[in-house]
Amino acid sequence: MIFGSFSNMAAGSQPLAVALLSILTGVLSFPLGQETKHTSCHATKPNMLNVHLVPHTHDDVGWLKTVDQYYYGDRNDIQHAGVQYILDSVVDQLLKNPDRRFIYVETAFFYRWWKQQSSSMQQTVKQLVNEGRLEFVNGGWCMSDEATTHYSAVIDQMTMGLRFLNETFGPCGRPRVAWHIDPFGHAREHASMFAQMGYDGFFFGRLDYQDRARRMIDKEQELLWRASDSLTPPMADLFTGILPNGYNPPQGFCWDQSCDDPPIRDDPDLEDYNVDDVVNRFLTIASAQAAVYKTNHIIMTMGSDFQYENANLWYKNLDKLIHYVNAQQANGIKVNVLYSTPSCYLQELHRANLTWSLKTDDFFPYADDAHDFWTGYFTSRPALKRYERISNSNLQTCNQLEVLGGPVSRNGHFGEGDSQTMMKAMAVAQHHDAVSGTEKQHVANDYARRLANGWQHCQVVVSNSLAALSGSSAQRIYCDNLNISVCPLTESSKKFSVNVYNPLARPVTWPVRLPVNGTAYTVSDAKGKAVDCQVVPVSRATQEVRRNWGFAVNELVFQVQAPPLGYSTYSVSLVKDGPPPTSTKHRAPTVIQNKFLQVTFNPDTGLLSSLSNLETKQEYNASDGNNSQSDQPSGAYIFRPNSSTPFIISQTAKTETVQNSVVQEVRQWFAPWVSQVVRLYADSRALELEWTVGPLPIDDSLGKEVITRLDTSIKTSEIFYTDSNGREVLQRKKDFRPTWHLKQSEPIAGNYYPINSRAFIKDDVDQLTVVTDRSQGGGSIHNGSLEIMLHRRLLYDDVRGVGEPLNETSNIFPEGLVVRGRLLLSLDPPPTAADTHRPLAQEMVLQPLLTFTDGNLNPHTQLEFSGLQAALPPAVHLLTLTQWDKDSVLLRLEHQFQSWESKVNSQPVTINLQKLFSTLEVLGMSELNLSANQWKDEMIRFDWKPQTGKKPLLKTFEDPSVWEVTLRPMEIRTFLLRVSLR
């Protein structure tokens, strides 16, 4: 589908003409409608068992090698894999026999390949796509991780991949099936997003081994997933199929160059003619598989990681397999084998017109054996996880400023910039061996390098845009290391200004901490009003972490405010002979407090004692795999402590205290490698715990996993709550799974869940919510307790392929990695808790961007700006604002409350799109599906009947010609807006 019309839009502009031409081409080549590609499916036989063979390759967008190494087939000494050759080879082999089929998944690779092809090859591939011989499934830039990703970045990467397919191939290139065959557990929010992206169904390969066993018996490996408790069914209903062999071929039938299974030897003149043996083995396997699925159709995934580099091996043998098995039909064998695709298989399941069991929870945690819980990667590589999250924030700012600043953002005073580089870097970082932390060290480095490079490109956009919006072309300085108090400008300058850009659609108040070497400063806001500021000494922990990258002795602390989708500018001047900085006291106070919170400490231990009853730091020693129950060690994927009782790092903390009008903080020192600052800003509703952990000591030859545990008097009944991909919250119960009778074998690791942005515990009176700054693993092992894993360092590989222990050493950090992060704690009555944690978490995700200019500002500089006419209502989050093409922008508005969580905010909200922006005139709008690759009103999905409940009515959408759009709880609506700068 090429976007070619806008409602309320003047026709005749150049881009529109091009777009209409595309539509015409499309109409000639492929009829519209959802059944388009399905006409290419091979006929099946209703009275037989139909075996759908699905040739496929699974191409990790980085894992043991970097994405570009995988593309080219470089570093084959690490792993033999070259995607360029896979696509070369598959296209060749598809052309040899029109019966053959192939599916391709990862657009990050396909895009690289496509742009190197001749136009005649491109035409050939289009033909294959049009004829359904090459089918795209999933189609995002990558196959994202589900446990450690944030929905914002997932939607972006899916949008980028699907857009490329849409613009290259039209409707025949639009995937109908989501395909997450490898991720290590499955998030409900992913299913919800896939439903809203228009997928007809979803297939995956990995689930808990007990869950699978139960589902096999009950024939529930195919089911209907109702993936939201707030969206009206079937908006978030997704047919879900669990593949029979992970994503591998059945045993003995792998014919890739990377496999050793015997080929079909059908020349009777040569040794070892084996056709009869192959046919018999295949029939046995097919029959066993049919026994655990519902219909007379079964699917077999014929491929695996980076397979089909020499597709001839596969297809030559598959051709023979199909031929020889189907030849047995003449002997009365009722089995029909065919080349197929997931969408052709799905179509047959749909035609079966059955009811399917309904699932409303998710597929976490994932265990592939009794002691093999893949819950370690929820925390693996915490530094990368944070860098990915802050990069998303920066990218959204870059996207917004590209729109708000106009064309000059991309080519302006500071040169040429772009947001594409960072969008691509963020997209590959969503891969299930990227932000998950399960890649090799050099690959983790490559993801970080890409993000850094992307940010360089974005900085030009941001600088250009801010120059245009402010009227000042003064050089703009970026300080990306403020978390360790490093910023050469502020450390040395006597006068500078700070631009605070706020990417949220609401005003924000934000604490700023700048490394300085003076002892007293004045700060004034955009209106010239003085701002309360304080200077405090840099902590010892920070000095140790930053090493010789910075030399500031003090930090200047003040709170700033920035308008919605806009900025405010603060001026800072050194005061000569000013007062000395706030001194630290070497004893914890009994209480720190602001108008919202009061925090009490135990003066004997130095530990926090109220807000929650007790807070402490603990560690698990990792299993080295050497114990009697199982030889599984903890590793990048797997979490397996060697004891269910954590080791308490220190029963007491050494403390220092800082207290002034801006901030009150207690600096706790537990060990040389664990410290924390408990911090309360003057206007904050949340208590900040800034933790600094590492390098984890390994001189005892034990890997370590450091947790922070909050033990409270809240009566949790072994229940706690975690978010799914940063959106809806799911209830978790200790040693319990909603859909099967759990036999718990790992009391800690088996109770860990991914925490993407928040977790909470509650009873009727209190709710303690912890908002995280990155994805982490956590659990509630004891009543009233909530623990979060902060950092991990392991000495053994966990034998899931990565082949390296998660040790995270490098030239720069030979002694191991130090990681710093923040947890925000809020304590509220449960009925209003969401009103606090929803905006709090969004502030953590999309945090203000500080940029600096040295000296005095040009007097004509516009010191404050907002892109919105007014702040959006509290329930509405502006998820996406990004340039789509020359004259249009993509806008996503989101209702950020679940239907049950807030009396005030869990209500429908209506927004007028035409009155949204302050500087953009909206000339036209069209609503799209979530992934922006289909008009919303043309998105017609298969309807599936659950075993329980009546079939819901299809939801009707508002007429998109009306500017007023209503958002219901947890709804995300996606619009293409035709705009011009006012």
Place this chain on the structure above:
Amino acid sequence: MIFGSFSNMAAGSQPLAVALLSILTGVLSFPLGQETKHTSCHATKPNMLNVHLVPHTHDDVGWLKTVDQYYYGDRNDIQHAGVQYILDSVVDQLLKNPDRRFIYVETAFFYRWWKQQSSSMQQTVKQLVNEGRLEFVNGGWCMSDEATTHYSAVIDQMTMGLRFLNETFGPCGRPRVAWHIDPFGHAREHASMFAQMGYDGFFFGRLDYQDRARRMIDKEQELLWRASDSLTPPMADLFTGILPNGYNPPQGFCWDQSCDDPPIRDDPDLEDYNVDDVVNRFLTIASAQAAVYKTNHIIMTMGSDFQYENANLWYKNLDKLIHYVNAQQANGIKVNVLYSTPSCYLQELHRANLTWSLKTDDFFPYADDAHDFWTGYFTSRPALKRYERISNSNLQTCNQLEVLGGPVSRNGHFGEGDSQTMMKAMAVAQHHDAVSGTEKQHVANDYARRLANGWQHCQVVVSNSLAALSGSSAQRIYCDNLNISVCPLTESSKKFSVNVYNPLARPVTWPVRLPVNGTAYTVSDAKGKAVDCQVVPVSRATQEVRRNWGFAVNELVFQVQAPPLGYSTYSVSLVKDGPPPTSTKHRAPTVIQNKFLQVTFNPDTGLLSSLSNLETKQEYNASDGNNSQSDQPSGAYIFRPNSSTPFIISQTAKTETVQNSVVQEVRQWFAPWVSQVVRLYADSRALELEWTVGPLPIDDSLGKEVITRLDTSIKTSEIFYTDSNGREVLQRKKDFRPTWHLKQSEPIAGNYYPINSRAFIKDDVDQLTVVTDRSQGGGSIHNGSLEIMLHRRLLYDDVRGVGEPLNETSNIFPEGLVVRGRLLLSLDPPPTAADTHRPLAQEMVLQPLLTFTDGNLNPHTQLEFSGLQAALPPAVHLLTLTQWDKDSVLLRLEHQFQSWESKVNSQPVTINLQKLFSTLEVLGMSELNLSANQWKDEMIRFDWKPQTGKKPLLKTFEDPSVWEVTLRPMEIRTFLLRVSLR
């Protein structure tokens, strides 16, 4: 070239018509003449260094896997290799770019592939061959071993492969270049054969490391090999090129799926753009290579073992390499890279019109480092080596009887038989990891199984033919285990007859030993005349070896005679109450003698003391690689004893003696695993040493290599002589190589040479010649001494890829293999020694075939037959007589004497072909080249100028219309005869 005309031949028969049609097709498709294919060579640049890139694969016809496993890609767990896919892939890739080239070598594989292709694919491949894009080189059924093969079997396998190419592709499919890139040393006789097969040149990859070093300095890696001291130059002159990197690509430029070198990464948008680096590295390598060759053309072999299974990887990167390197010509770089083939490269060398250094010796032994002499495989797997040799004898008999018996041989009284199965089995057995003994055990078993299966097919031909020739359809029994006295028929029958077929063109006298359980027999010959026969007890050694396969207590011994190319039939009857058998005496006699020889024994030691002065049995203990000079152990390829002084197994032998009118023998027992019979038959000119060795004990954890050493008083001056592939004899000198100054580092292994059929030592008075029954390694380490390695068993792999120690255990022989063989010793004055050893060796190679029928023969049975009108003169050996097609046979006649070795026999001999056969009428004849794939008078080869000597005149051949053909010393002449049975 299709054979379509015969001289003196009546036209009009059906096969001729078909043949003429083929010619016409040929003429239309491809112009005749040697430059045919060379027009397809890419243009070169005379003022630049031209780098010929030759894409190739080296496909072992069995090694770590069997030939069929390699073809299909079965057992990829052992080694990833599937030839079917290689050919699929290469053809695909050649079609993608007409500039690309490929060469293919092993017809055993190509044939398997071809017959599975559709006719349209066959047409496509023909087109590629016609356009020179796919070029066959070498083109035999396999790439034969050079050290352990017999010329008879090599010529056969080359003929079979080249015939297939000829009949499939015509002249464009005829290889112009011989290509032995992998064999472990190079035989002069192979070069001579290649010259006579019409090859323009020869390339190989392996030679002694010292030899290469010297040749690099002197730019003599390309040379002219004068490969015969008897044939008139340039009959056996062969241009020979030594490839620069074995047969591998230069370092860093291997782009196969099996390699890890970095691909060319030429997309500047992706990581690690490396075009400049690749170009610079390539130019450096090309320049270094050009410095050690003579012309401004160099060759690079871009491929290796089983490469190009996914040819896209290679070609995609080679396309880029050529593009980017040649792009540098615009910057003044004088290097031109092109796709090429060995024949295109050779053509450029020829055009260079230079003179080339002349070589007359050979390339044995091959060492790749100071302690790494590949001389072990001369003896490795002695049982397989013997089985291969006896199989050749049986195949020649089968071929001859197929001709002599007429069409009924293939489909007669005993059903359908064929010689093709055995021809193919023999052809693959010539491979350089087959008869060489350097394959894995299961592959050795496969070669043996193929030979046994081939012999089953041939037995039907032989039975049918003998039934036709004799008029008796009595069941014919084959006893293949007479060497261990096993033959169920003779063990139990009271009356049976023995048919003795003699495949030589001369009458033969042959000792027969049959296992029997009676004590007295009468034997009568074809004329009913009684034959002297004796019964002797089965020796203890034989009883141990045969285990429970046979139960005979005695052996019936008598001498038979058989006519040329014919048989004689002997009748045997048990005599009831006959005399007891010859008893054995437990003491050695002083002398055994017949009219030719007298053999004296030392009564104290039991050892042979005259004929030669001293004879003993010794062993080398194999190096386990654990010594200070080198860690190279002895293995399948490598011979490396742990001491230069062999360990004497026993200073004395226990003896038994048998003496009667037919045979006198001394049975010597040295150890439980070494025994020998010294045997003299009544009419023999040679003394037989029948050795039985094994299982070699390994309880001392030492591998062992058993030699027999003949120490004589002959004054050898450290010189001895060995044959080359069973034909011409070369002089060897201790610690000496004719073409470079040898630095000897392995005093034993470095002085070993292959002995295919004979070795001798001599002085002015005496020549002691040893004729062997198989290929063995041997040397003359001391003056007057000649040693031959009989058997070897090793406990370490020698790290040349086979990955197994040469231990030769199996279910049947868990304790290790026992091997039995024969050496024939003749002692003559040097001027007449060849008159004895030439026919003696041929009798050993083509030995009579004994077949048996039980009971009385039909009285009408023809008991004697000869296919020749008369025996051929002593100098002439009938090398080949085999059915070619329905009405024609292939005949090879050979002068079997070197020009210098016999006063009587080293003279030209003339034979009248029309008067040759007794039962075949010769209707027409045409002379062919040695490999029978070109008319002799159309075989025009490149002429090459040696650095010394004037250019010889081209030899002119007799008018082939004359029936009389003359053979000069060492000449082999090949004829296609149109025949009919008289």
